[in-house]
Amino acid sequence: MELKDRVEKVVKRLMDDKDLKKRFDKDPAGVIEDILGVDLPNELVNEVVDLVKAQLTAEKVGDALEALGGLFKKKS
Numbered sequence: 417m418e419l420k421d422r423v424e425k426v427v428k429r430l431m432d433d434k435d436l437k438k439r440f441d442k443d444p445a446g447v448i449e450d451i452l453g454v455d456l457p458n459e460l461v462n463e464v465v466d467l468v469k470a471q472l473t474a475e476k477v478g479d480a481l482e483a484l485g486g487l488f489k490k491k492s
């Protein structure tokens with residue numbers, strides 16, 4: 417499994433499970449290792465955490481833009 421696939425798996429689980437997301441906010445490396453079922457090397461942990469956080473932020477921005485989308489439609 418490639419890094420991208422692993423990040424997507426983690427993000428999906430976090431988006432689907434609010435309690436897990438709360439745990440991630442407190443212990444991101446531990447939660448990622450639990451989800452993936454592996455002990456990540458120290459030099460890789462921060463990179464994976466950063467990628468997951470970036471993806472979660474992108475998801476939040478996308479959801480917000482989608483919600484706001486209706487505000488800017490032309491009136492007929």
